[in-house]
Amino acid sequence: MFKREMKLNFKSFLIWLFLLIGIFTVAFLIYPSIINSDNIKMMDEMMEMFPKEVLAAFNMDISSINSVFGWLKSEGFVFVLLLTGCYSGILGSNILLKEESDKTIEYLNSLPIKRNTIVLTKAFAGLLYIILMVLILGVFNYIGLSLSGDFDKKMYILLSITPLFSSVVIYFACMFLSTFTHKTKKMLGISLGIVLISYVLQVLSSLAETTEFLKYASVFTLADTRNVITDVTINQFIVLISIILSILFLVLTLIRYNKKELV
Numbered sequence: 001m002f003k004r005e006m007k008l009n010f011k012s013f014l015i016w017l018f019l020l021i022g023i024f025t026v027a028f029l030i031y032p033s034i035i036n037s038d039n040i041k042m043m044d045e046m047m048e049m050f051p052k053e054v055l056a057a058f059n060m061d062i063s064s065i066n067s068v069f070g071w072l073k074s075e076g077f078v079f080v081l082l083l084t085g086c087y088s089g090i091l092g093s094n095i096l097l098k099e100e101s102d103k104t105i106e107y108l109n110s111l112p113i114k115r116n117t118i119v120l121t122k123a124f125a126g127l128l129y130i131i132l133m134v135l136i137l138g139v140f141n142y143i144g145l146s147l148s149g150d151f152d153k154k155m156y157i158l159l160s161i162t163p164l165f166s167s168v169v170i171y172f173a174c175m176f177l178s179t180f181t182h183k184t185k186k187m188l189g190i191s192l193g194i195v196l197i198s199y200v201l202q203v204l205s206s207l208a209e210t211t212e213f214l215k216y217a218s219v220f221t222l223a224d225t226r227n228v229i230t231d232v233t234i235n236q237f238i239v240l241i242s243i244i245l246s247i248l249f250l251v252l253t254l255i256r257y258n259k260k261e262l263v
Contacts, residue, residue: 005125013129016087020137023079028144031068056206062229069151073229080163081223088130088167089191092174095122097184115258134163158228165222165242172249179256
């Protein structure tokens with residue numbers, strides 16, 4: 001059953017992976033050619049025009065975009081977090097529901113397989129794909145940065161891990177929510193909404209002290225890239241929270257799925 005699940009989700013995995021790799025391939029090919037002393041000066045002057053709060057929302061207050069690595073630490077990781085988050089949300093929302101929409105749930109129910117086994121098998125197959133996506137993208141960008149110039153290798157390795165903390169929680173949260181419906185289209189909108197709203201809340205939380213509390217409602221707070229950039233370390237408390245939330249949503253999914261009336 002595990003091999004079947006890996007095969008069913010392989011095509012979508014490749015599409016999302018190649019989308020991310022394509023974005024960064026363009027950056028690695030074009031960015032060095034457009035960066036020169038005049039452009040760097042112009043960009044630095046342009047950055048000074050923006051409020052510090054706006055720059056902080058994209059880590060541009062602690063990272064200059066005068067190199068590929070600088071761009072990756074700021075705007076680049078926005079793409080990584082958003083796209084891996086969208087992939088994880090869609091995967092989590094569909095991995096159980098597609099059996100109902102494809103009418104294959106009847107076949108699974110006819111087999112001597114418990115519902116817990118179905119959930120756990122699917123959950124770990126999806127989790128493996130998320131880990132593989134972050135790992136492969138991390139290796140690809142590491143090679144690209146190595147060819148583009150010097151960069152802080154330890155900082156990059158830690159940064160490349162951070163998308164896991166938000167993506168895995170999004171994945172398990174959307175899987176849990178999918179147990180409340182039978183419609184894949186409905187869950188598609190919900191999963192993408194969770195990702196986009198979370199990112200908006202994360203941006204708003206950095207704009208002023210009065211809105212800072214919004215970061216506690218955003219799953220992207222778990223991908224603490226600013227701490228990695230400034231201190232070159234991963235907050236262990238963030239890791240613990242990510243693990244606890246993931247396990248909690250998985251347990252809730254098991255409980256809810258066992259009670260769900262499958263169609």
